[in-house]
Amino acid sequence: MNDASRRERSPSRVPRAAIAIGLGAAFVTAVAVSWSTPDGNLVVTLVSALAVGMTVFGLAVWRFRRSDSK
Numbered sequence: 001m002n003d004a005s006r007r008e009r010s011p012s013r014v015p016r017a018a019i020a021i022g023l024g025a026a027f028v029t030a031v032a033v034s035w036s037t038p039d040g041n042l043v044v045t046l047v048s049a050l051a052v053g054m055t056v057f058g059l060a061v062w063r064f065r066r067s068d069s070k
Contacts, residue, residue, distance in 0.1 A: 014061060015061070017060070017064065018060035018061045018064055021057065021060045022053045022054065022056050022060060023053065025052050025056035025057075026049045026050065026052060026053025026054075026056075027049070027053075029048055030045050030046070030049035033045045033049065
């Protein structure tokens with residue numbers, strides 16, 4: 001078996017860089033929202049951090065898989 005056929009048969013894995021990028025975006029968003037809100041509302045901070053982090057993570061995974069397929 002060559003490397004190309006192994007990649008096709010193996011289950012897809014999420015690149016570690018995508019996880020790091022998503023966590024970084026979530027952390028930066030949480031800090032920015034916490035700093036900008038006067039009372040530091042935890043729900044507002046977490047919801048926005050999760051939304052931004054998951055969006056950035058999804059875009060990073062899409063980008064990495066798209067570049068791998070070429």
